[in-house]
Amino acid sequence: MDVLYKNAGLKPDIFLESHxxxxxxxxxxxxxxxxxxxxxxxxxxxGSMKAEAYxxxxxxxxxxxxxxxREGCYIGQVEQALLDIIRTxxxxxxxxx
Numbered sequence: 001m002d003v004l005y006k007n008a009g010l011k012p013d014i015f016l017e018s019h020x021x022x023x024x025x026x027x028x029x030x031x032x033x034x035x036x037x038x039x040x041x042x043x044x045x046x047g048s049m050k051a052e053a054y055x056x057x058x059x060x061x062x063x064x065x066x067x068x069x070r071e072g073c074y075i076g077q078v079e080q081a082l083l084d085i086i087r088t089x090x091x092x093x094x095x096x097x
Contacts, residue, residue: 001036004056015033016033021035021037021038021041022041022044022045024036024037025037025041025042025045025049025051026045026049028051029045029049029050029051030049036056065090067083067086067087067090069083
């Protein structure tokens with residue numbers, strides 16, 4: 001948000017900050033300010049409280065994702081299942097070089 005305001009040449013008048021996307025959404029939906037929340041929050045709140053939503057960017061912001069683990073160490077069934085899911089998911093989105 002700081003970058004967005006700086007690029008617009010504005011200084012926000014912040015009264016309250018929250019680390020809860022759901023709380024921020026609820027407050028904004030009640031007309032108690034504006035909130036910047038991830039799209040997943042909009043999807044989760046769909047059908048509960050109506051709020052006007054605007055996208056900050058036409059193209060979504062992306063970032064590199066990596067999963068690291070140490071070979072030769074014990075990995076439980078749950079951890080192994082998570083690694084398998086990560087391998088499958090990341091392989092489907094892997095960039096072609």
